[in-house]
Amino acid sequence: MKDAMISIRNVTKRFPGIVANDNISLEIRKGEIFALLGENGAGKSVLMSMIFGLYEPDEGDIWIKGQRVTDYSPRQAARMGVGMVHQHFKLVENYTIAQNIVLGMEPVKKTLGFLPLVNLTESEKEIEALSHRYKLDVNPRARIEQVNVATRQKVEILKMLYREADILIFDEPTAILTPQEIEYLLEIIRELRENGKTIILVSHKLEEIKEVADRCAILNRGRLVDIRDVATTSTREMANLMVGREVMLEVNKPAPAFGEVVLEVENLRVKNQDQVEVVKGVSFQIRGGEIFAIAGVSGNGQAEIAEAITGLKPVTDGTIRLNQVEITHYPVRQRNLEGIAYIPEDRQAYGLILEDPITDNLALKRYFQEPFSTPGGKLRPEAFVSYARRLIDTYDIRSNRGEASITRSLSGGNQQKMIIAREIEQDTPLIIFVQPTRGLDVGAIENTWQQILREREKGKAILLISLELDEIMALADTIGVIYNGEMLEIQPASALTAMEIGAYMMGVKEHE
Amino acid sequence: MNKKNPLTAFLGNEKWQWLSIPVFAVVLSIVAGSVVMLLMGKNPLAAYVGILQGAGLVPKPNYAGGTGMLTDFTSFLDALAPMIFAALAVTVGFRAGLFNIGIAGQMLLAGFFATLLVGYSDLPWYLAKPLVLIIAVTAGALAAGLVGYLKHRFNISEVVSTIMMNYIIAYVTSYYIKSYFVNPVSRQSEYIQPAASLTLKNLRVGGVRIDVSIGIVLAVAAALLVYYLLYKTRLGFEIKAVGANKQAAEYAGIHIGKTTVTAMMISGGLAGLAGATFYLGHYASMQPGVLAGLGYDAIATSLLGNNHPLGVLLASVLITTLDKGATYMSSKVGVVREISGVITSLILLFSATGTYIRYRVNRQRQEQKEQQEHREPPEEQSASPAPGEVSAQQVEKSREANLKEGGDEA
Numbered sequence: 001m002k003d004a005m006i007s008i009r010n011v012t013k014r015f016p017g018i019v020a021n022d023n024i025s026l027e028i029r030k031g032e033i034f035a036l037l038g039e040n041g042a043g044k045s046v047l048m049s050m051i052f053g054l055y056e057p058d059e060g061d062i063w064i065k066g067q068r069v070t071d072y073s074p075r076q077a078a079r080m081g082v083g084m085v086h087q088h089f090k091l092v093e094n095y096t097i098a099q100n101i102v103l104g105m106e107p108v109k110k111t112l113g114f115l116p117l118v119n120l121t122e123s124e125k126e127i128e129a130l131s132h133r134y135k136l137d138v139n140p141r142a143r144i145e146q147v148n149v150a151t152r153q154k155v156e157i158l159k160m161l162y163r164e165a166d167i168l169i170f171d172e173p174t175a176i177l178t179p180q181e182i183e184y185l186l187e188i189i190r191e192l193r194e195n196g197k198t199i200i201l202v203s204h205k206l207e208e209i210k211e212v213a214d215r216c217a218i219l220n221r222g223r224l225v226d227i228r229d230v231a232t233t234s235t236r237e238m239a240n241l242m243v244g245r246e247v248m249l250e251v252n253k254p255a256p257a258f259g260e261v262v263l264e265v266e267n268l269r270v271k272n273q274d275q276v277e278v279v280k281g282v283s284f285q286i287r288g289g290e291i292f293a294i295a296g297v298s299g300n301g302q303a304e305i306a307e308a309i310t311g312l313k314p315v316t317d318g319t320i321r322l323n324q325v326e327i328t329h330y331p332v333r334q335r336n337l338e339g340i341a342y343i344p345e346d347r348q349a350y351g352l353i354l355e356d357p358i359t360d361n362l363a364l365k366r367y368f369q370e371p372f373s374t375p376g377g378k379l380r381p382e383a384f385v386s387y388a389r390r391l392i393d394t395y396d397i398r399s400n401r402g403e404a405s406i407t408r409s410l411s412g413g414n415q416q417k418m419i420i421a422r423e424i425e426q427d428t429p430l431i432i433f434v435q436p437t438r439g440l441d442v443g444a445i446e447n448t449w450q451q452i453l454r455e456r457e458k459g460k461a462i463l464l465i466s467l468e469l470d471e472i473m474a475l476a477d478t479i480g481v482i483y484n485g486e487m488l489e490i491q492p493a494s495a496l497t498a499m500e501i502g503a504y505m506m507g508v509k510e511h512e
Numbered sequence: 513m514n515k516k517n518p519l520t521a522f523l524g525n526e527k528w529q530w531l532s533i534p535v536f537a538v539v540l541s542i543v544a545g546s547v548v549m550l551l552m553g554k555n556p557l558a559a560y561v562g563i564l565q566g567a568g569l570v571p572k573p574n575y576a577g578g579t580g581m582l583t584d585f586t587s588f589l590d591a592l593a594p595m596i597f598a599a600l601a602v603t604v605g606f607r608a609g610l611f612n613i614g615i616a617g618q619m620l621l622a623g624f625f626a627t628l629l630v631g632y633s634d635l636p637w638y639l640a641k642p643l644v645l646i647i648a649v650t651a652g653a654l655a656a657g658l659v660g661y662l663k664h665r666f667n668i669s670e671v672v673s674t675i676m677m678n679y680i681i682a683y684v685t686s687y688y689i690k691s692y693f694v695n696p697v698s699r700q701s702e703y704i705q706p707a708a709s710l711t712l713k714n715l716r717v718g719g720v721r722i723d724v725s726i727g728i729v730l731a732v733a734a735a736l737l738v739y740y741l742l743y744k745t746r747l748g749f750e751i752k753a754v755g756a757n758k759q760a761a762e763y764a765g766i767h768i769g770k771t772t773v774t775a776m777m778i779s780g781g782l783a784g785l786a787g788a789t790f791y792l793g794h795y796a797s798m799q800p801g802v803l804a805g806l807g808y809d810a811i812a813t814s815l816l817g818n819n820h821p822l823g824v825l826l827a828s829v830l831i832t833t834l835d836k837g838a839t840y841m842s843s844k845v846g847v848v849r850e851i852s853g854v855i856t857s858l859i860l861l862f863s864a865t866g867t868y869i870r871y872r873v874n875r876q877r878q879e880q881k882e883q884q885e886h887r888e889p890p891e892e893q894s895a896s897p898a899p900g901e902v903s904a905q906q907v908e909k910s911r912e913a914n915l916k917e918g919g920d921e922a
Binding site: 336337344354364378 | 747749
């Protein structure tokens with residue numbers, strides 16, 4: 001009790017439709033590496049956000065260094081020595097490393113006795129000393145845009161150390177690093193502990209937790225499942241605790257009736273915008289009436305697979321065939337017409353034009369065809385309206401002003417309904433669903449699942465990319481597990497348990 | 513802050529915002545202009561009447577021989593034509609998410625080629641006039657199309673490339689005008705042949721001298737055509753989709769590059785027509801090395817018109833009225849012409865606040881609504897930045913929203 005750096009007491013945090021943290025109590029001791037393990041949506045980030053002052057708990061208290069915090073904010077957190085290394089770096093690209101580190105607390109020196117100018121010479125020295133001490137060697141005068149991801153992360157860490165933080169929260173720090181860089185980072189984390197810092201490591205990678213952490217709290221659906229000593233717990237055990245649960249929703253899934261192969265992906269390779277290969281030779285096929293689910297932790301290449309099939313990302317190598325027609329290098333429009341419907345992950349950025357009315361968005365993939373346009377290129381507004389009215393009715397899209405409502409004014413769930421309505425109505429042989437239920441409440445999730453199953457009944461080939469194991473277990477006929485750009489395993493859904501999938505998702509090999 | 517504000521209620525009606533907000537902005541600016549006049553000890557009402565008189569919209573107490581209210585009015589229409597074209601050019605660009613600041617340069621290039629190729633020729637009017645239009649459209653469209661291509665192919669900001677091109681065009685044309693067809697007295701280019709002119713100058717109607725502008729007819733037609741293009745055609749749908757959300761447009765299968773270049777060419781073509789009616793109509797001559805201020809005023813005009821072709825028509829009338837009436841107003845009320853410039857600028861300044869007013873009004877309505885709905889999370893994002901802009905606030909909001917959706921994405 002005495003040496004508790006952070007003490008969380010009966011904390012509950014609710015958001016509309018979900019309980020993100022349900023009566024959680026835990027203590028983090030001085031000088032330990034404390035891991036927080038859980039799936040996506042388990043409530044890790046919310047819990048960390050409360051420790052860092054971004055959210056306030058609905059119930060319960062947070063104590064930091066024996067002091068109960070009230071009126072808490074990130075600024076307050078920083079003052080109390082809590083530092084967070086964010087998953088997405090918060091750095092100014094064209095500033096030097098030293099400038100980034102001092103940003104917000106720039107040392108000001110009176111030049112010529114009166115001119116208050118920022119003086120970085122001493123800070124640079126200080127930063128160099130700090131970086132030597134923690135083996136975080138960086139050149140303080142290099143610009144952020146010139147340095148790689150691993151160095152940027154070091155800068156984030158140095159930023160916290162420079163502010164004399166002694167509780168450091170790492171939010172999924174290894175998600176974007178190479179294996180070598182991960183090794184090095186874990187080394188740094190140990191070094192920080194040797195120097196008396198308290199570390200909170202948020203992760204869902206079992207192996208690195210096993211390697212570096214002292215204790216580990218496992219969250220599942222907002223509840224604290226257990227706190228274990230890492231030394232005496234196997235990764236298998238941790239995976240079980242993390243994934244194991246009763247199925248949330250019952251779905252009535254009829255027996256499959258597979259048809260012809262609709263989509264055939266062979267040896268697909270895709271690079272991201274930084275020219276790093278993120279899909280490394282993936283092959284799979286989907287038959288009509290089959291739901292093929294790609295399971296995996298976010299950022300392992302699954303989003304890029306969807307983008308490559310739909311034509312939004314160029315394919316570096318391999319072939320994509322749709323109903324025996326090779327579409328590998330077709331433009332987007334031609335693929336859509338050839339028979340692809342796509343429910344994208346980021347519905348506000350890709351799926352909808354938020355400033356436009358419902359009518360335009362529902363017709364976004366049809367506006368150029370009869371009856372929406374004449375062959376001469378003139379629009380027929382009455383066709384937009386009647387089509388929108390029909391879809392609003394069929395798919396129960398709720399808005400304040402009917403089909404004329406601006407899309408931005410709809411709730412997230414109704415926006416998603418719009419996209420699903422539009423895509424299903426395309427009546428294509430292949431439908432790609434990426435994270436179709438992200439952010440939806442239970443009722444909407446069930447509704448969406450029913451829709452996906454109905455399309456399966458109609459004999460559509462369905463590619464489902466999801467980070468939710470529940471969803472995959474409930475819907476998939478066949479499951480492919482992707483890890484680091486490679487499809488580790490493709491099996492009929494009945495041949496895999498959630499535990500096994502969970503293990504593959506973490507990159508744990510079959511026979512450990 | 514959260515009490516029901518009648519002004520918010522009035523301006524908040526989304527159906528009428530296209531009209532109510534610009535009108536509100538204009539009223540604000542007239543009030544601000546009055547304050548300036550009052551501070552100078554002048555009668556603001558007299559000043560505003562003076563502006564209308566100068567533009568030929570209200571009769572002056574007396575006229576010089578051979579002139580009348582019709583003279584002022586036709587001259588006003590003649591000046592109105594290039595403003596409408598130029599503001600429409602800005603509008604088409606904005607709608608495609610492109611900020612065409614190169615209107616002045618595109619006008620100059622179009623005017624230059626039309627003057628060079630047709631202005632001094634002996635072609636009869638029925639060949640010369642259409643040729644002027646065709647050359648002007650082509651020159652403007654090509655200049656702007658190049659900008660669109662650079663934007664798409666090399667991701668060069670159209671703001672930078674159009675500004676740079678403005679200067680290149682200004683200096684290159686200046687060199688040729690000064691070298692080959694400058695009038696040594698006026699130091700402008702020689703006047704063009706009347707056959708090539710888009711304004712029929714010095715006609716006499718009932719003993720009063722008038723200028724008949726062909727351009728104004730074309731400009732009004734162009735406004736209707738742009739309206740038709742943007743709201744009634746497939747191409748317009750695509751242009752607006754690309755302008756509103758490039759990613760979603762690409763997702764829907766719209767060819768971003770083609771649409772960007774096409775929109776830019778339409779914008780440039782309209783700028784070319786502005787150039788033709790300006791240099792081969794209203795002035796019939798070119799001033800070497802000078803970019804028309806109208807090319808920049810058109811940006812404010814388009815904003816004041818809410819980037820809607822019909823709104824632009826009204827806004828052009830307002831801005832041109834101020835511009836044409838300023839001289840007469842200053843002599844009548846007895847202030848230096850610069851003061852009328854101040855008034856014009858104030859109106860332009862307030863007109864640009866339309867977006868801000870809309871943002872404030874909609875946010876306030878949003879807050880009222882949220883209060884009623886017992887602190888539901890803000891699913892609507894009331895901040896509506898101009899197309900192409902990313903507001904930090906919005907990014908922050910969507911980030912929060914993501915967190916709230918309970919997904920701690922890895």
